[in-house]
Amino acid sequence: MSNRETKSDVILIGAGIMSATLGTILKELVPEWEITVFEKLEKAGEESSNEWNNAGTGHAALCELNYTDEKQDGSVDISKAIKINEQFQVSIQFWSYLINRKLINNPQDFIMPLPHMSLVQGEQNVTFLKKRFEALSNNPLFHGMEFSDDPEKLMEWIPLIMQDRASNEPIAATKIDSGTDVNFGALTRSLFDHLDRKNVDINYRHNVENIKRNSDGTWTVKVHDDTTGDIKNHTAKFVFIGGGGGSLHLLQKSGISEGKHIGGFPVSGIFMVCNNPDIVEQHNAKVYGKAKVGAPPMSVPHLDTRYIDNKKSLLFGPFAGFSPKFLKYGSVFDLLTSVKPNNLLTMLAAGAKNVPLTNYLIQQVMLSKEKRLEELREFIPNAKSEDWDLVVAGQRVQVIKDTEAGVGTLQFGTEVITAEDGSIAALLGASPGASTAVHVMLEVIKKCFPQQIDEWEPKIKEMIPSYNLSLMDNPELLQEIHSSTAQVLGLSEKEQVEKEPVFS
Template identity: 50%
Template sequence: MSKKTPLAAYEYDLICVGGGIMSATLALIAKLLDPSLKILILEKLGEVAKESSAAWNNSGTGHSALCELNYTPEEEDGSINIKKAIDICNQFEISKQFWSFLVRENLLDDPESFISHVPHHSWVSGKENADYLEKRYHKMQEHFMFESIHFTRDIDVMNEWFPLIMRERTPDEIMAASRIDRGTEINFGALTRKLFDILETKFDTPVQCNEEVKDIDPDQKDWSVEVKNTKTGKERQLEARHVFIGAGGGSLLLLQKVEIDEKDGYGGFPVSGEWLVCKNRDVIDQHQAKVYSKAGLGDPPMSTPHLDTRYIDGKRELLFGPFAGFSPKFLKEGSNLDLFKSISFKNIPSMLGAFWHNLPLTEYLIKQVAMSFSDRMDDLRKFVKDAKDEDWEVVVAGQRVQTIKRDEYEGGKLEFGTEVISSKDGTVTCLMGASPGASTAVKIMLDVFERAFPEVVNTEEGKARLNAIVPTYKTELNEALFKEHLEKSEEALGLKVAH
């Protein structure tokens, strides 16, 4: 960092870099557990929730493993592994408990403005896929988290569940579907803005936009954070005991400037996204469901096609996708030099190893980039047979950076989930990766807070407060406990449905 005379010097317990769902969640958890903590949020853009948290930039699915088939793989012996599904479901229920607590404490109002009840379905075609889905149904039904699952091979039942998809289907088509009624649709942009509003109005925690963090350097026992105002160009240095980097795709470039050994070997592979969005209100009104299918053979988990009901800015919408693309940018409003800036001597082996062992992903992306609007419509017609070109348009979604990390055997490994990189003492933490990210933000940020502020969490008072906010965090769930808190969350968030 160049030596500058600071315009102002402040001491903060925690500085959060990035104005998305992760920073909002971490900061609010911190203030609820210890209101005396001095916290600052810095966002590069003019508003919060403009990148990955924005409604059009993500799927909006409350990822709880109710319909996502990549969380329930079939093993070599033919059995279905639901371990990851259980973990993801539990994490999402922790998020719902947190939001419910905020509602009951009159901190968060109007939950229907960010969360809605939309049933979750898995739908497949072909005998092999149908047999897999039936095995998955039986395995999931055995666990109390998923016992309300329904399964069918009956066209008439599927027509009741998602009539738009079943239009023009014939009895000789082999299909199968499962359904769990308690699924949710979430506007993470609206939720993020609400959480930041709580921080500013109830906890006197500033959220400063147009502030870009340029560097983070050690300064005796604290961290010195160099900040530049994107409008005025003025620079200042802030002091913080802890720094959280939650800048979405931009996190990697900032992490690489931080002097901690744990960053070594990390790289990133940017993937852009697009949706087909329906413009015909008559068609939109015929679908009230999230319907996920299987990714193509050899395709990455991010390619799982789904036809989703969404609620955005008070309107019901219908989206199909995602379609992947390539851009060297790490953020939607980033630079075309981002990818090249991220490559260093310390992560070249990881990058080359990940590339060599993920050639099918490269092939997949090349095919996706080459797709025309007509090609995308052909993919949609696998779901909606009579989809008309004039009823749909392409909307650019968010930019994701898939995490690349060192691997002892392959040199580098591409991670498709969410990755937390932390210094040994927990004073600097960085979040990278993608789905199920936002849906599991509360669990992830609780883990981050506990590592950064053990002195708050590990007291009797802290443990009691934490239990009041998220009762099942770090608790071994049983059926009675799960159902008790599921019911409480659904009541507080207005999600009550007949199971």
């Protein structure tokens, strides 16, 4: 065992999509900075970013009903949908920049055009979906969306779902062709290959054991080399903790005040994957339904066409589950060891407030394959057990924090915790995470490098033309960006923004 110390400008903990994105942006802004990456697994993108550990949806709020709420007056609030769509447009622009500059190659390896659809049943849900469609389709970000409650039209759109459907219950769907399927695992690996070519020091099988602030404001990271057994002390001016569910423990070890009174609640997921090519070929969309009462947003049922390893697949789920692990390859003691004196009350309050969620997760864990098939048959009425296998997806850790809403509030989304001096930041939470990685990492850069941001702005605008602008308020720029990114990324030959909303 040896103990030696090295220095760099930036340390990135975790080799997922967030660290990959931040490292790539920083290398464009300040190529001379020395960046070091530590990842506990053998390669990049193996936890939440892995293609089998997430839904692969390019989250742009095109189909996700949980991003649009019905208000008491009956109107639909689309503000969250607008925000998420704008953030995804930032990612699309950055990926296009990387392809144009030949920094990464073959966009078809990580992004494919795919219709996004919302599907509901029941008169009340159909009424809501129509109101949601009317609110969204009047916004330039969602131009091209179609609505139909006509079974014949729905049979054209989703034959696998409509075939042999016996129910006379009203059914409706929205469809927009500008959606995407994103292989975040492949994208993560491409970005790390690029960083490796840029001489970023990437260390796999290196486990970060501790983080300590130094008197001069820098940070020392204690790292265990799992291959050699060596202990390394590595110092940097800035540390980003992008270790998925593992970020909470490292944030706690940093000792920053901003990391106190924060807890995490792990939720696991299971997908059903179709093993029958004939069935896979009958479906070509991501179709999102409505979450059951008490279910977390990540458990919204959806039937997804996926492109993994250049092969078309069909997945249904996710079914929620519970494991005390914070990472798929984590420890069963993760949840227990995350409870500290400063967040004990926060965690207890969250437990008391979320009894229905706990009961829901217990019910989901106890589901047999036949019970899961019953839920699948709400989408595919004639689904057969032998055509479907189970795949365990990744772990998500929902943030628990004290907010204006009360002590121990469970947060559904992505959060960045930053020290007051900007010398360290940690990413926590779940969806829409990966889809909005570029926006989130730009926010990290703004908070952590305020003195340089003005100097870097011209380069950022070169990478992301809409930077600091609202695309919703600049429809000409939106159309220009849609056109250019679709061409560069191979997403569409026609302008979806030119299509008018369609009722049928």
